[in-house]
Amino acid sequence: MKVIIVSDTHGHNANFHRVLELHTPDAIVHCGDLEGGEQEIRDSVKCPLYMVAGNNDYFSSLPRELDFTLGGYRVWLTHGHHYYVSMSPEYIRQEAALRDAQIVMYGHTHKPEVSYGQDVISVNPGSLSYPRQEGRRPSYVIMEIDGRGELHFTIAYL
Numbered sequence: 001m002k003v004i005i006v007s008d009t010h011g012h013n014a015n016f017h018r019v020l021e022l023h024t025p026d027a028i029v030h031c032g033d034l035e036g037g038e039q040e041i042r043d044s045v046k047c048p049l050y051m052v053a054g055n056n057d058y059f060s061s062l063p064r065e066l067d068f069t070l071g072g073y074r075v076w077l078t079h080g081h082h083y084y085v086s087m088s089p090e091y092i093r094q095e096a097a098l099r100d101a102q103i104v105m106y107g108h109t110h111k112p113e114v115s116y117g118q119d120v121i122s123v124n125p126g127s128l129s130y131p132r133q134e135g136r137r138p139s140y141v142i143m144e145i146d147g148r149g150e151l152h153f154t155i156a157y158l
Contacts, residue, residue, distance in 0.1 A: 004142060009037055010056065011036050012129040013037045016037075029105055032078075052065060065078040073145070075103045075104075085108050105123045110131055139155060139156065
């Protein structure tokens with residue numbers, strides 16, 4: 001199973017479409033801050049799509065958080081701005097553990113990171129539109145679940 005995780009497109013979906021040209025995912029996760037681009041994204045995908053509202057999605061009807069399962073793994077999806085992610089992923093991992101999630105996916109920082117806590121993996125794909133990490137390349141995460149059910153994460157750049 002191949003899952004593409006993106007975030008912080010801020011209404012600029014050109015790089016999202018480039019990612020779709022590169023991959024044929026089994027699911028797509030958007031961690032928020034779509035800024036009105038959600039319908040265009042919905043119309044362009046042909047697989048399950050999970051999206052939440054971010055701190056800049058003022059008039060969006062998207063949920064603030066979602067819980068779902070991907071390949072047998074329990075996922076909690078939120079934008080992250082309510083969980084102090086700009087300082088550290090530790091608090092959001094603790095909250096995910098309380099929610100019985102194995103993976104938490106979030107955005108907001110515009111910096112890609114995959115980190116492993118004691119019980120929870122935190123995944124931040126960075127931003128496809130306004131990256132803030134060194135080198136400032138648009139980023140996303142590829143999550144793959146192999147035939148043995150093991151998780152593999154790759155931070156990818158355009």
